[in-house]
Amino acid sequence: MDATTRRRLLMAAPLGIAAVGSGLFWTLLARMQQGTYDPHALKSMLIGKPLPTFSLPGQPPSAGFANTDVTAGKLPALVNFFASWCVPCIEESPTLMALQAKGVPIWGIAYKDSVAATTRFLNTRGNPYLRVARDADGRTAINFGLYGVPETYVVDRTGIVRLRYAGGLSEDSVRNTLAPLLAKLA
Amino acid sequence: MTRALAALGLLLVLAATPAFAVSNPSEMLANPVLEKRAEAIGMQLRCLVCQNESIEQSDATLAAQLRGIVRRRVLAGWSDRRIIDWMVARYGNFVRLKPPFDPMTYVLWGAPAIALAVGGAAVALARRRHPVGPDPLSPAEQRRLADLLK
The missing domain is CATH 1.10.8.640 (Cytochrome C biogenesis protein)
Incomplete structure (x- = not known):
C-alpha cells in the first residue's frame, strides 16, 4: 500500500465510521418505533422462575387469588397489573379484551387503587379478567419487581414466568411479541 | 479575596x-x-x-x-x-x-485499562513508524551549512 492510498483510506475512515454508526442508530430508532425495543425496559428477574408467592383479596364481586390459582389451570396465562389512574392501562384495555375473546386467561391485579375507582374502570373499559385481585399497598407488585403499571407477565403451563411486558399492550406488541410466545407455549 | x-x-x-x-x-x-x-x-x-x-x-x-x-x-x-x-x-x-464486577460488567469496569492499552498501542505504533530523526550532520555537511548561513 503506497502513501496516497493509505492517506485516502485514513480520510475515508471517519466517514465510514459515521456511516456505520448512523446505520445502527437508524435500526435502533426504527425498532423503538415498532415497539420491539424499549431503552427503558428492564429485564425481569422472574423470567425462568415461578411466580412469587402471593395471596390477594378480591375486587368485589371477584374472588381474590393466589399464585397457586394462576398455575392451577395448567395453561399459559397472563397476569396483568393495572390501575384506573394509569393512562396506558386505559389504552391497552381493548387489546386485553381482544385477547380474552380469543380465550387467553388473564388474571388482573389492581395496583394501588380503591375499590370504587377500580369498579368504575372495569365498568367503563370492560373487564377482560378471569379474576381481579387488589394489591392496595403495592407490596406484591414489589415482589414481582414491578416498576410501573401496566405490566403483563406471561406464565407457562408449568407456572414459570416466560415474559414480562412493561407498558401498555397494543395490537403491534401482541402480534410481534405476545402471540408468538403464547403459540409456542400452548 | x-x-x-x-x-x-x-x-x-x-x-x-x-x-x-x-x-x-x-x-x-x-x-x-x-x-x-x-x-x-x-x-x-x-x-x-x-x-x-x-x-x-x-x-x-x-x-x-x-x-x-x-x-x-x-x-x-x-x-x-x-x-x-x-x-x-x-x-x-x-x-x-x-x-x-461480574461477566456482564467486565467491559464496563475494564474500560479505563482497555482505553489505556489501545492508546499505548497507538503511540507505540506511531513511534515505530518514525523511529528516530535522520542521522546527525557529518563534519563536511556542518561546514557547508555554516557556509550557507554566512
Missing part, C-alpha cells in the same frame, strides 16, 4: 450534601445512626421509575415505598448486604447504582 471566599462558600454549599427527597421527617428513622445507614443504602439503590436518581433523591411513590422498606429492614437489624440483595432479587443488578 472576598471573591475567592464567596466562590469557596458557594462550592461548599453545592458540595455539602446531595439533595434528598426525604423531606418528610416522618419518613426518617428516629435513631440518627440507623437513619444515616438507611440513607447510605438508599443512595446505592436506583429509583426504577426515574432510572437516574437514587431512591433517596427521587420523589416517585415507588422510591418512597422502597425507602420505607430499607428503613424497616434496617430497624429489623438486616445487614446492608442483605437489604441490597433483597432489592437485587426483585429488580436485578440494575437497581444498584454501582454495578458489581
Whole structure:
C-alpha cells in the first residue's frame, strides 16, 4: 500500500465510521418505533422462575387469588397489573379484551387503587379478567419487581414466568411479541 | 479575596450534601445512626421509575415505598448486604447504582485499562513508524551549512 492510498483510506475512515454508526442508530430508532425495543425496559428477574408467592383479596364481586390459582389451570396465562389512574392501562384495555375473546386467561391485579375507582374502570373499559385481585399497598407488585403499571407477565403451563411486558399492550406488541410466545407455549 | 471566599462558600454549599427527597421527617428513622445507614443504602439503590436518581433523591411513590422498606429492614437489624440483595432479587443488578464486577460488567469496569492499552498501542505504533530523526550532520555537511548561513 503506497502513501496516497493509505492517506485516502485514513480520510475515508471517519466517514465510514459515521456511516456505520448512523446505520445502527437508524435500526435502533426504527425498532423503538415498532415497539420491539424499549431503552427503558428492564429485564425481569422472574423470567425462568415461578411466580412469587402471593395471596390477594378480591375486587368485589371477584374472588381474590393466589399464585397457586394462576398455575392451577395448567395453561399459559397472563397476569396483568393495572390501575384506573394509569393512562396506558386505559389504552391497552381493548387489546386485553381482544385477547380474552380469543380465550387467553388473564388474571388482573389492581395496583394501588380503591375499590370504587377500580369498579368504575372495569365498568367503563370492560373487564377482560378471569379474576381481579387488589394489591392496595403495592407490596406484591414489589415482589414481582414491578416498576410501573401496566405490566403483563406471561406464565407457562408449568407456572414459570416466560415474559414480562412493561407498558401498555397494543395490537403491534401482541402480534410481534405476545402471540408468538403464547403459540409456542400452548 | 472576598471573591475567592464567596466562590469557596458557594462550592461548599453545592458540595455539602446531595439533595434528598426525604423531606418528610416522618419518613426518617428516629435513631440518627440507623437513619444515616438507611440513607447510605438508599443512595446505592436506583429509583426504577426515574432510572437516574437514587431512591433517596427521587420523589416517585415507588422510591418512597422502597425507602420505607430499607428503613424497616434496617430497624429489623438486616445487614446492608442483605437489604441490597433483597432489592437485587426483585429488580436485578440494575437497581444498584454501582454495578458489581461480574461477566456482564467486565467491559464496563475494564474500560479505563482497555482505553489505556489501545492508546499505548497507538503511540507505540506511531513511534515505530518514525523511529528516530535522520542521522546527525557529518563534519563536511556542518561546514557547508555554516557556509550557507554566512
